[in-house]
Amino acid sequence: MHTTIHKGKQAAALKALEFVTPDSILGVGTGSTVNIFIDELAAKGVRLEGAVASSEATAERLRSHGFEVLDLNYTGGISLYIDGADEANPALQLIKGGGAALTREKIIAAASKEFVCIADSSKAVDVLGEFPLPVEVIPMARSYVARELMALGSDPEYREAPRTDNGNQILDCIGFSIDDPISLEQQINNIAGVVSVGLFAQRPADVLLLGDEQGHVVTQAREV
Helix, strand or coil: CCCHHHHHHHHHHHHHHHHCCCCCEEEECCCHHHHHHHHHHHHCCCCCCEEEECCHHHHHHHHHCCCCECCHHHHCCEEEEEECCCEECCCCCEECCCCCCHHHHHHHHHHEEEEEEEEEHHHECCCECCCCEEEEECHHHHHHHHHHHHHCCCEEEECCCCCCCCCCEEEEEECCCECCHHHHHHHHHCCCCEEEECEECCCCCCEEEEECCCCCEEEEECCC
16 A cells, blocks of 8 residues: 555655665665665665675565675674664654664664665654654563663553564653753663663764655755
8 A cells, every 4th residue: 555654765765775885785774664775776776795684574675685684793894774763853863663673773873884864754853752762671671671761751661562683672662852862872771681772862864864745855964
């Protein structure tokens, strides 16, 4: 089924192809917009040396199109990472993790020289936090971490979905109004038992591609 949001996602995904260098190693994220990007990458016949995937689902989709999936331990640094977002603010800081791949996404983003985020225009917000903030936790620490997150001002909900690809669980934090994303990211990372938080503030996107329902794309670049 085609929706207006789908047109925005497709427009952003198509625009991202312009950033890809043929025969390079590409970092690839997770989610519906990234799935469109992978499909378009294959449809346009773009050749890659290989790709580093942020989830098992992405790895499977890449392989289905004939792309070789590589281990980040053996690729060294990556020049480009393409991924989506659940929310993006004007500083290109993001909330990610709706698809439960936040930890691997954060690792690849950190290892990449350039991070291009693709999303439909509905994901742009002035202040992060309306989308529940995902926190990946070690299972035995779930209740403790939840209490600590409540003390920070959120209402954490246990995500009753299968465990992450890392074998961990997710708490979705409702009620945050995130005026200082870097500070909150550091505070949550410092809670014992937290694997990672879906705030991409210390390492935000470098470029944000927002597609609208008419198929237009607005390109935003982070000020350095």
